[in-house]
Amino acid sequence: MISSLYSGILGMKTHQTRMDVIGNNISNVNTNGYKASRANFQDVMYQTVKQGSLKTNPAQRGIGTTLASINTYMTPGALQPTGRTLDLGISGSGFFKVVDGDIEYYTREGVFYLTRSGDIVNSSGYTLVGETWNKAKKEVSVTDPDAVIIAKATGGTYAVNNKNITIESIGDGTKLNGYTIEFDTSTDLSTVNSTDKIITVGIQTASDQEDIKKAINDAIDLEPSLNGVDVNFNVTGTLDNAELATLELNISTSRASGTANEGDPSKEVTITTAGDGTKLDGYTIEFTTSGDSKVNTNTKTIIVNISGVSDTDGFKAAINNVISGVQSLQNMKIANISYNGTDIETDLAGQSMTISTPKKSIQLQGVLADGTKVAAPVEIDLSSSEALTLDQVINQINVYQEKSGVMAYKYTDDNDITRLALTTVYNGYDEKYESDTALEIVCNGFETTSGDPDLNASVTISGYNPGAALSIINIPVADLTIQSDGIISGTDNNNVPIMFAGGADAAKISLFTFNNQDGLERYQNNLFKESASSGPGVGGVAGSNGYGTIESGYLEMSNVELTDEFSNMITTQRGYQANSRIITVSDTMLEELLNLKR
Numbered sequence: 001m002i003s004s005l006y007s008g009i010l011g012m013k014t015h016q017t018r019m020d021v022i023g024n025n026i027s028n029v030n031t032n033g034y035k036a037s038r039a040n041f042q043d044v045m046y047q048t049v050k051q052g053s054l055k056t057n058p059a060q061r062g063i064g065t066t067l068a069s070i071n072t073y074m075t076p077g078a079l080q081p082t083g084r085t086l087d088l089g090i091s092g093s094g095f096f097k098v099v100d101g102d103i104e105y106y107t108r109e110g111v112f113y114l115t116r117s118g119d120i121v122n123s124s125g126y127t128l129v130g131e132t133w134n135k136a137k138k139e140v141s142v143t144d145p146d147a148v149i150i151a152k153a154t155g156g157t158y159a160v161n162n163k164n165i166t167i168e169s170i171g172d173g174t175k176l177n178g179y180t181i182e183f184d185t186s187t188d189l190s191t192v193n194s195t196d197k198i199i200t201v202g203i204q205t206a207s208d209q210e211d212i213k214k215a216i217n218d219a220i221d222l223e224p225s226l227n228g229v230d231v232n233f234n235v236t237g238t239l240d241n242a243e244l245a246t247l248e249l250n251i252s253t254s255r256a257s258g259t260a261n262e263g264d265p266s267k268e269v270t271i272t273t274a275g276d277g278t279k280l281d282g283y284t285i286e287f288t289t290s291g292d293s294k295v296n297t298n299t300k301t302i303i304v305n306i307s308g309v310s311d312t313d314g315f316k317a318a319i320n321n322v323i324s325g326v327q328s329l330q331n332m333k334i335a336n337i338s339y340n341g342t343d344i345e346t347d348l349a350g351q352s353m354t355i356s357t358p359k360k361s362i363q364l365q366g367v368l369a370d371g372t373k374v375a376a377p378v379e380i381d382l383s384s385s386e387a388l389t390l391d392q393v394i395n396q397i398n399v400y401q402e403k404s405g406v407m408a409y410k411y412t413d414d415n416d417i418t419r420l421a422l423t424t425v426y427n428g429y430d431e432k433y434e435s436d437t438a439l440e441i442v443c444n445g446f447e448t449t450s451g452d453p454d455l456n457a458s459v460t461i462s463g464y465n466p467g468a469a470l471s472i473i474n475i476p477v478a479d480l481t482i483q484s485d486g487i488i489s490g491t492d493n494n495n496v497p498i499m500f501a502g503g504a505d506a507a508k509i510s511l512f513t514f515n516n517q518d519g520l521e522r523y524q525n526n527l528f529k530e531s532a533s534s535g536p537g538v539g540g541v542a543g544s545n546g547y548g549t550i551e552s553g554y555l556e557m558s559n560v561e562l563t564d565e566f567s568n569m570i571t572t573q574r575g576y577q578a579n580s581r582i583i584t585v586s587d588t589m590l591e592e593l594l595n596l597k598r
Contacts, residue, residue: 003063008582010064014041015576017067022569025560033109033526034558035072036565042068074517077108077559079551085480086112086120089556092548094511095528097537098126099469105527106512106520106537108556114480118472118501124525127469130486132504136366136438137423138457142410145390145418179226181216190219199223267347269315269339285319286352289345293322295329309344312337362455363442364397366405367426367433377440378404390420401425406439411474411496422455423497427487427506433461463504466539470509471501482552486510486542511547512537 018039028034044066052058079089088096088110095106098121105126112120112128120128179197184190188202201219206212220226261267283300289307296303304322309315316337323329341347363377380400382388388396390410397408408422424439439459470488477498480490486509490498500507514520519533530536540547 004586007064008579011579014065014067015572018572022565026565029558029560031558033556036560038071040068041065075559077557079554080557081554083553085552087555089551089554090548091551094513094547097129097512098122100126107527109526118475120470130470130507130509132465132468132500132507133429134463135423135506136459136461139419139421142390142418142420192223265340267341284352287348289349295326297328306345312339315344361444364404364406365440366424367438368405369425371426371428371430374405427489473499484549486550510539511542512539
């Protein structure tokens with residue numbers, strides 16, 4: 001009799017626990033990422049009243065019920081669109097990991113925020129965990145964003161009496177573009193005519209190459225607009241001042257030019273264009289002493305009659321007269337002629353030269369957005385008659401990024417230095433690119449006017465960190481995107497790609513699964529902790545085998561089914577009432593027993 005009382009008590013207690021579980025489920029019906037629970041009962045133990053035999057069954061009396069387990073339903077909830085980038089829903093299996101110092105938690109709730117220090121945190125302030133690494137990237141500092149990628153201004157190499165002379169600018173030497181250097185052996189006094197862009201260098205007492213170079217640079221310093229410009233002056237062989245006095249060099253970055261009688265120093269002539277002369281690129285000039293001078297724009301041929309021409313001025317005038325007579329070649333002209341011979345008419349009759357602009361290009365071979373490496377280098381033409389600005393270079397490179405797999409951008413570092421960066425379009429991580437080259441850069445015909453002029457590179461991915469607390473260092477963020485595989489990309493207010501703690505320039509949110517996810521230990525604030533039952537979390541890439549995808553702009557709703565909960569609540573209530581009746585009836589029976597003594 002007493003036993004039935006305790007059976008009723010146990011039944012009421014277990015049903016009360018079940019009601020607690022149901023009530024918790026219903027109260028969290030609108031909690032993002034909440035997982036419903038279920039209370040399971042089991043009988044306790046039995047008292048054997050009679051042992052079983054070959055012909056009879058055992059007689060056993062139970063003494064009530066107890067709580068067997070409280071299971072968690074880990075089935076995914078429906079995804080609700082929010083439109084907010086840092087609202088993240090998991091479509092499929094997996095958990096986000098967040099950390100509070102060294103303590104790790106797991107959650108399906110995807111409400112994250114960006115703190116003022118750049119940390120990506122959940123509602124409890126715990127930091128989201130992912131992977132970070134350094135993309136294959138090449139950077140150079142840029143001292144002059146207005147003239148960044150360009151061949152140094154040069155007058156080229158000139159053959160004079162079997163001696164080669166080369167003048168090449170350094171530093172900010174692109175500013176010399178269009179200037180002509182003339183030498184005067186009658187004085188050591190140098191002058192600059194900034195209107196006609198003529199630098200006259202006095203070399204009366206100059207005795208060697210270094211003296212001449214110093215005289216040129218001293219003359220350049222006379223012009224304030226050329227501050228910071230220096231030149232290199234190299235001579236193969238010996239050359240006296242008298243020979244220099246006959247030489248005139250036009251300093252040009254990439255002017256169209258051509259040479260006739262090349263290889264014959266005694267007759268060699270080189271012409272260099274000016275103004276819009278780069279448009280003459282591809283034209284061939286033919287010299288004749290019979291017939292009319294004319295231009296064929298279809299075949300890009302210029303025929304110049306040099307009959308009676310006796311000096312370089314007349315030679316230049318003869319060519320320019322032909323060009324100026326053609327409407328499509330207006331404003332084009334020959335700026336300079338270098339000639340080593342003595343009889344133009346005899347030396348050049350029947351000769352020809354092709355006008356061409358020195359080509360400047362960059363070959364890029366990177367990795368496309370889908371992780372595929374570009375099969376062959378893509379050559380991008382950076383030729384220009386003027387210096388290319390940093391923005392022009394970046395725009396030109398980015399036009400081809402879907403073919404080359406390489407993108408370019410600029411930013412200002414902590415030392416207020418402008419930097420040019422080239423990196424792969426691919427933002428992801430692939431282990432093979434730690435050993436295989438992911439970015440290859442080959443420069444042709446130019447260098448950058450920067451502290452680190454060498455853009456040539458062969459780079460791999462590096463610095464992989466699979467358990468990084470995600471934090472963006474260049475905030476505020478202007479644009480942020482999270483892909484279904486968890487890759488985070490975006491730009492700051494200066495249009496610079498976002499960077500992450502530790503100097504990494506790429507990051508991805510990790511997902512974690514468990515051998516027994518039902519064995520996770522519940523914690524407060526929608527968090528779970530590892531337990532001996534669940535086993536350790538196994539990190540993986542969202543969207544890969546066994547892991548769900550990450551949906552930015554969505555939140556996972558609770559998986560509580562109210563119809564089930566209300567049905568369970570009714571049966572729980574009835575069970576509780578029935579167990580209370582056990583106590584009432586047992587009490588009545590005990591009362592009848594006690595009344596027997598009356």
